[in-house]
Amino acid sequence: MRRTARHLALALAALLSVAAASVAPVRAASDLDTTGAGEFVIFLSYTQAPNTVLGVGCQPTAFTVSGGSQLLVVSVTSVTTTGVYQYNGPVSISGSGSSSCEDAAEALSGSMSLSMTSANGPAGFNCPSLTGAYVRAGLATLVEWQGTCTLQGLSFPVSFIGAAVYEPLQGNGVLTPVTYASLDGALHVTA
Numbered sequence: 001m002r003r004t005a006r007h008l009a010l011a012l013a014a015l016l017s018v019a020a021a022s023v024a025p026v027r028a029a030s031d032l033d034t035t036g037a038g039e040f041v042i043f044l045s046y047t048q049a050p051n052t053v054l055g056v057g058c059q060p061t062a063f064t065v066s067g068g069s070q071l072l073v074v075s076v077t078s079v080t081t082t083g084v085y086q087y088n089g090p091v092s093i094s095g096s097g098s099s100s101c102e103d104a105a106e107a108l109s110g111s112m113s114l115s116m117t118s119a120n121g122p123a124g125f126n127c128p129s130l131t132g133a134y135v136r137a138g139l140a141t142l143v144e145w146q147g148t149c150t151l152q153g154l155s156f157p158v159s160f161i162g163a164a165v166y167e168p169l170q171g172n173g174v175l176t177p178v179t180y181a182s183l184d185g186a187l188h189v190t191a
Contacts, residue, residue: 032156036074036189040162041182042067042093043169049177050102058101058108065114067182068092072116074125074149074189076156085151087125091116097134104173107136114145126150127158141166141183162187 048062095114118124132145164185171178
C-alpha cells in the first residue's frame, strides 16, 4: 500500500512538472533560469494535534518539521555571468508549520516556514528562509515553498512545488490524535 501511495505522489509531481514547464517562465531582473527536481521526506511533529473525530469540524494545528532529500537536482543558468550553477545531492529540511483548519480528513489552509541546507557549506545549496503553503485531502498533499537560495555564491529566487503522501506514524487520526506524521513525495524546482 505504501509503495502505491508513493507512486501516486510521484505521478502527481510529474504532472505538476509538465504543467509548470508548459507555462512560459517569467524572467527575473537578473535574467536567471532555474530548473530542478528531487524527492523529499519530512516529518511533522505536532505540538497541537489535529482533531480526531471526523465530522466534528476542523481545528488549528502546529508542528515542527525535520527531514530532507537524498537527491535534489538544481540548475541555475545566468545570462548575465554566462554561468551555469548546479547542485546534485542531499539537503536537510527543518522548520515549522501550522494550519488554521485541519482534521483527520483534510487540511484546508496550512503554512510552513523552512530552511533547506546542503552539507557542502558555502559551496553547496542553501535556502535559509523558505515560506509557503500546503493543502491536504486525505493522504494526498500539495506543497509550495518560495524564497531566495544561494548556490556557489549566486543568490536567486526559487519556488518548490511538490506532491506528497501524508502518513500518520503515531496516532491514527480517528481514535487517537496524530502526533507524528510524514510527507513523502517529489518536488519540481523553478524560479
